[in-house]
Amino acid sequence: MQVAEGVFRLGHPLVNWYAVVDGGRVTLIDSGLTGDASHIVDDLASVGIAPNQVEAVVLTHGHSDHFGGAEEVRTTAGAHVHVHNADAAYVRGKPPLQNLVRAPRLLRHASREFLGTMRFFISHGLLRPTAVKVVDEFDDGAILPVPGAPRVVHVPGHTAGSSALFLASRGVAFTGDALVTLDCYSGRTGPRLLARESNDDNAAALASLETLAGLKARVVLPGHGDPFNGEIRDAVAAAKAAGAA
């Protein structure tokens, strides 16, 4: 479960969240689905982390499969929850209108994988997200004052506020849903964008891949799918090739 220096992958095969350990202090990158909140403390214990070590939850974006446990961690551990200002309203409980338009279009992917994913997401609370009552907003380029000191790299497209979090000293990039290795809508694996119907702006998502390619990251940790161990520019090249296929 340790996927990089002081970084643990948690969650389940369909959705990732991560713990970054910095001395005895911890930052969570994302926090799973609403249905995961009840066992988030046990999940942390499985890698030797006590709730009171968690000082912050940093969200890659404002979708409910990524902020589900954030309010639980905020209220039980006193952690601060951080998200890009363009996605903050979603996390505070105002779901994006695009979801209404997008849901029927996603039905195009009526594959076994898609239906299995949807059944799993919905049974884990996708449609009844727990709003986060207090949110700290960040913007592009900020070095967050939290354990691990991740740098915000704004990569809009999947959502307007999608952000990668870059740990420069460890060469680790958390890419959220801006670059994944599992498209849970089609079941396809390997570096790629998520299905275009799940992106607010697919052209922007493609352009943001260039921003990611410029990072000096050797471990890429996505919101969905396995770690990519290698230069992020190679993951970007593979994602672009997959997109064109």
Ligand SMILES: [Zn+2]
């Ligand atoms: Zn998402």
Ligand SMILES: [Zn+2]
């Ligand atoms: Zn997601």
